[in-house]
Amino acid sequence: MAGLELLSDQGFRIDGRRPHELRKIQCRLGVFNQADGSAYIEQGNTKVLAAVYGPHEIRGSRSKVLHDKVLVNCQYSMATFSTGERKRRPRGDRKSQEMTMHLQQTFDAAIQTSLYPRSQIDIFVEVLQSDGGNYCASVNASTLALIDAGIALRDYVCACSSSFVNDTPLTDINYLEESSGSPEIIAATLPKSEQIVFLEMNGRLHEDNLSRVTDMAVKGCKDIHDILDQVVRDHVSEVSTVHGWEN
Amino acid sequence: MSAPMEKVCVPGQRICRHDEKVVSGNGTYTRSGFVYASLAGYLTTKSDKDQVIIEVKTDTELNIVPTVDAVVTTRVTNVNPRFCKCSILSVGGITLKEPFRGLIRKEDVRATEKDKVEMYKCFRPGDIVVARVVSFSSEYRRHNSSFLRKSNFLTI
Numbered sequence: 001m002a003g004l005e006l007l008s009d010q011g012f013r014i015d016g017r018r019p020h021e022l023r024k025i026q027c028r029l030g031v032f033n034q035a036d037g038s039a040y041i042e043q044g045n046t047k048v049l050a051a052v053y054g055p056h057e058i059r060g061s062r063s064k065v066l067h068d069k070v071l072v073n074c075q076y077s078m079a080t081f082s083t084g085e086r087k088r089r090p091r092g093d094r095k096s097q098e099m100t101m102h103l104q105q106t107f108d109a110a111i112q113t114s115l116y117p118r119s120q121i122d123i124f125v126e127v128l129q130s131d132g133g134n135y136c137a138s139v140n141a142s143t144l145a146l147i148d149a150g151i152a153l154r155d156y157v158c159a160c161s162s163s164f165v166n167d168t169p170l171t172d173i174n175y176l177e178e179s180s181g182s183p184e185i186i187a188a189t190l191p192k193s194e195q196i197v198f199l200e201m202n203g204r205l206h207e208d209n210l211s212r213v214t215d216m217a218v219k220g221c222k223d224i225h226d227i228l229d230q231v232v233r234d235h236v237s238e239v240s241t242v243h244g245w246e247n
Numbered sequence: 248m249s250a251p252m253e254k255v256c257v258p259g260q261r262i263c264r265h266d267e268k269v270v271s272g273n274g275t276y277t278r279s280g281f282v283y284a285s286l287a288g289y290l291t292t293k294s295d296k297d298q299v300i301i302e303v304k305t306d307t308e309l310n311i312v313p314t315v316d317a318v319v320t321t322r323v324t325n326v327n328p329r330f331c332k333c334s335i336l337s338v339g340g341i342t343l344k345e346p347f348r349g350l351i352r353k354e355d356v357r358a359t360e361k362d363k364v365e366m367y368k369c370f371r372p373g374d375i376v377v378a379r380v381v382s383f384s385s386e387y388r389r390h391n392s393s394f395l396r397k398s399n400f401l402t403i
Binding site for chain 1: 255257258259260261274276278283285286287288289305306307309310312344345346347348383
């Protein structure tokens with residue numbers, strides 16, 4: 001690897017982090033008035049907005065109605081200015097469609113779907129700036145938005161990626177590390193119950209190392225959970241003081 | 248009756264052990280012998296006879312969906328000889344942010360002399376009807392409608 005060292009001899013990554021360190025996470029709940037729930041998250045330079053509408057009556061085709069559970073409808077889109085090269089189509093291309101499907105499956109597992117039969121929950125995700133880990137940031141933002149909307153969840157869903165460089169697992173990889181050709185594992189978990197709801201791997205990784213890298217991603221999810229948890233608790237107590245709801 | 252406790256709960260948080268004296272109410276669920284929170288809000292407990300109901304209350308009004316047996320307030324939008332269409336405005340006293348569609352069938356208007364009901368004499372568009380949700384149609388032509396039985400009926 002000429003010129004670009006993903007992990008220096010001193011054990012630092014390109015952006016100065018240690019292998020097990022996450023990027024800085026900043027987030028806010030309730031950024032829109034119009035939506036039932038919304039959230040904004042920054043994970044390093046990756047910035048994502050999520051808005052949740054519903055549960056409401058199913059729009060469009062009647063055939064989509066599920067009689068025993070809610071229909072989770074997601075839309076993932078990337079702003080045209082989100083990547084280094086300007087994007088032509090913000091949504092509807094193969095990558096976005098795949099991402100939409102993945103988000104839908106993830107939240108189908110986390111939302112208590114049987115509580116809202118014959119209705120629909122919409123999750124709209126917009127990536128404003130992309131620096132790797134788009135899926136992870138989208139999942140984390142959507143979780144916060146769902147909590148803001150007051151939709152019953154089994155648990156938080158937290159997602160984190162990890163990679164494997166120089167015999168060391170790296171957590172929460174950025175765009176440079178993602179595009180360097182090293183393997184990538186993306187995991188979304190329910191951190192309290194330690195269940196994995198989504199797992200994806202890109203690139204080649206020896207089987208012997210798989211569990212180490214997966215563990216790193218799951219550990220990252222737990223770290224993210226701690227951060228999100230604090231934000232939600234602060235938000236709940238802040239909102240209730242504004243409403244004079246306490247005591 | 249209710250003693251509010253100053254405790255913030257978040258989804259997935261374990262609240263207590265689930266036994267016959269503990270009932271999980273709104274915003275909670277039970278899994279493998281424990282009660283967990285499913286909403287972010289404040290923990291409240293209510294005692295009902297010798298049982299304790301555990302609920303998580305949020306500070307915002309939640310979106311709710313009509314359920315079977317719920318009492319709903321509707322406005323009639325369309326009347327024809329077999330049924331009338333209406334939009335459900337509130338469920339059990341909670342106003343919906345946007346209406347759900349419902350259907351009052353001719354057979355469901357009253358309990359006796361069902362075949363003598365004349366829809367045009369019962370309903371006019373714009374009427375406010377308090378009704379109980381009888382069922383969710385699955386095989387009926389309009390799949391997304393709930394059947395309503397009129398329990399009380401006001402004209403405005």
